Amino acid sequence: MTRTIEELIPDYIRGLPVYVPGRPIEEVERELKIHAVKLASNENPLGPSPKAVEAAKRALADAHRYPDGGTHLLREALGTRNGVSMEEIFVGLGSSEIIDLASRVVLRAGLQGLTSYGSYAPFSVAIRASGAELVLVPQKHFAFDLKAMAKAITPKTGVIYLANPNNPTGTAFSAEQFSEFLAVVPDGVLVVLDEAYIHYAASLNLRTSPEAYRKRGNLLILRTFSKVYGLAGMRIGYSIGHPELLSAMNRLKTPFNTSGTAQAGALAALDDREHVERCISTNASERKRLSERLAKLGLRPVPSETNFIFMDVGPEAKGICDELLRLGVIVRPLAWMGFSEAIRISVGTAEENDKCLAAMEQILTKRAGKSELAAR
Numbered sequence: 001m002t003r004t005i006e007e008l009i010p011d012y013i014r015g016l017p018v019y020v021p022g023r024p025i026e027e028v029e030r031e032l033k034i035h036a037v038k039l040a041s042n043e044n045p046l047g048p049s050p051k052a053v054e055a056a057k058r059a060l061a062d063a064h065r066y067p068d069g070g071t072h073l074l075r076e077a078l079g080t081r082n083g084v085s086m087e088e089i090f091v092g093l094g095s096s097e098i099i100d101l102a103s104r105v106v107l108r109a110g111l112q113g114l115t116s117y118g119s120y121a122p123f124s125v126a127i128r129a130s131g132a133e134l135v136l137v138p139q140k141h142f143a144f145d146l147k148a149m150a151k152a153i154t155p156k157t158g159v160i161y162l163a164n165p166n167n168p169t170g171t172a173f174s175a176e177q178f179s180e181f182l183a184v185v186p187d188g189v190l191v192v193l194d195e196a197y198i199h200y201a202a203s204l205n206l207r208t209s210p211e212a213y214r215k216r217g218n219l220l221i222l223r224t225f226s227k228v229y230g231l232a233g234m235r236i237g238y239s240i241g242h243p244e245l246l247s248a249m250n251r252l253k254t255p256f257n258t259s260g261t262a263q264a265g266a267l268a269a270l271d272d273r274e275h276v277e278r279c280i281s282t283n284a285s286e287r288k289r290l291s292e293r294l295a296k297l298g299l300r301p302v303p304s305e306t307n308f309i310f311m312d313v314g315p316e317a318k319g320i321c322d323e324l325l326r327l328g329v330i331v332r333p334l335a336w337m338g339f340s341e342a343i344r345i346s347v348g349t350a351e352e353n354d355k356c357l358a359a360m361e362q363i364l365t366k367r368a369g370k371s372e373l374a375a376r
Contacts, residue, residue: 012131019121020336028330036328037355039346042167042197042308044230046282046349048265049275052231055268056261067260074263077270078238082210090246093257094237095196095222099161100126101249102192102220107132107158114152115161116144118169118338120194123161132158142302142310143171146181153189160185163194165201168337168344170304172201175208182216190245192220196237199228199276200283201305210240217242225262227307228279229269234262283307287347293357294345297364308346310334317341320363327359 022040029036071091079086092098103126107113113127114135127134133156137149144162153160165172178193185191198204213219224237236258239246269275291301291309302310313320321333321343332344345356 010131012128016125016128017121017336019125022332023325023330025330028325028328034328036325036330037348037352038330039348039352039356040330040332040344041232042227042306042344042346043232044227044279044307045347045352046230046275046279048230049269049272051272051275052229052265052269056234056265059261059264062260065260067256067258067263069256071258071263074238074267077267081270082240083207084210084213084240085243087243088240088246090239090241090249091258091263092237092239092253093235094226094232095194095224095239096122096237097253097257098220098222098237098239098249099123099192099194100129101252102190103127103130103132103159104252105245105248106190110156111158112154112156113159113161114149114157116149116166118142118166119144119161120163120167121337123163123192123194127159127161139169141171142166142169144173146173146177150181150184153185157186157189159190159192161192161194163196164204165197165305167197167306168308168332168334168339168342169302169310170306170308171302172204172305174203175205175212178209179212182212182219185218187216187218190218190220191216192222194222196222196224196227197306198223199280200287200307202284203305213240220245225266225269228276229266230279231262231265231269234259234265236262236266283347286350286353289350290345290347290353290357294360297357297361299360308344310339310342310344312339312342314341316367317343323363324356324359327362329356329359331356 025036025038074091075086075089078089099122107130109131112133112135115123116139117136118139124134135152137152193209209221213221220239220241222239226232294301299311318333321331324331334342334344
């Protein structure tokens with residue numbers, strides 16, 4: 001019997017969607033020969049801490065050496081900061097690697113993974129890539145419907161993915177709602193709580209989820225250095241979880257999964273509280289201004305707890321994004337994330353946001369009376 005290599009690839013992997021990144025600003029500028037601003041990938045417009053940059057530069061001198069595969073210094077610092085032992089900290093390639101590893105550890109064919117429609121796409125990919133069945137629960141008012149998700153749990157449920165705040169809608173559920181949800185989740189179901197944007201959420205407390213973890217061992221908390229710390233290009237994040245779970249994840253991760261420069265940068269970024277506070281306050285003021293100005297243009301931005309703004313703009317969403325692109329503003333159409341009539345705009349600097357607002361006003365003025373967009 002003969003077979004091809006392609007035939008060895010399982011059907012559940014063949015059918016997986018490819019992650020669609022935001023277009024690189026260099027590509028757009030080269031293609032359109034214009035100066036562009038990128039408001040598509042929820043990056044920190046203020047950049048990394050100068051202390052993190054200097055630490056990463058110093059670490060480059062040892063680039064001929066393998067990094068600390070156990071990330072001891074960083075795990076020790078993160079454990080102290082979160083009130084857990086370093087054995088309860090796992091450091092990975094952003095949150096993305098940890099999302100994938102969680103499903104690989106606890107799921108298999110015959111089990112189910114549960115998440116929400118309109119949430120971070122890698123959740124669904126991780127579940128399907130494990131060979132398990134993906135179960136999606138509809139959102140309510142562009143937010144996780146935790147009560148509906150609780151009802152969707154079955155004896156086959158192995159993992160539940162939540163994002164708080166949620167990407168791409170920017171909404172968040174309260175500590176009380178989460179506590180009520182956790183109370184009905186069986187101990188044998190892993191709850192993965194992605195808190196990539198928690199620093200931007202005024203309604204949330206950084207300490208709440210670690211406190212919940214200490215009461216419930218089936219909770220895996222994800223945090224990242226990609227957002228408020230401005231280290232997206234270094235690809236480093238971490239999780240807080242039960243040591244036995246993290247031990248299994250360590251068996252599956254690639255050796256030296258995070259670089260020495262990333263570890264050094266992350267460690268220094270943790271100590272630059274002034275830079276973090278500046279990033280949070282700047283985002284809050286610009287998010288408010290951007291939301292209010294978009295509303296004055298007749299749009300309806302969903303109240304956001306993040307560094308981006310989600311809007312349902314109707315069937316012309318892709319066209320609006322294309323027109324903004326031609327005017328030098330890169331934003332995110334969201335059909336690939338389950339919202340064919342919505343767009344997401346990252347909060348940039350004041351100058352970047354001004355360019356976005358001017359371009360949007362130009363487009364809406366041109367389209368006035370020609371589509372349903374002006375009525376939204």
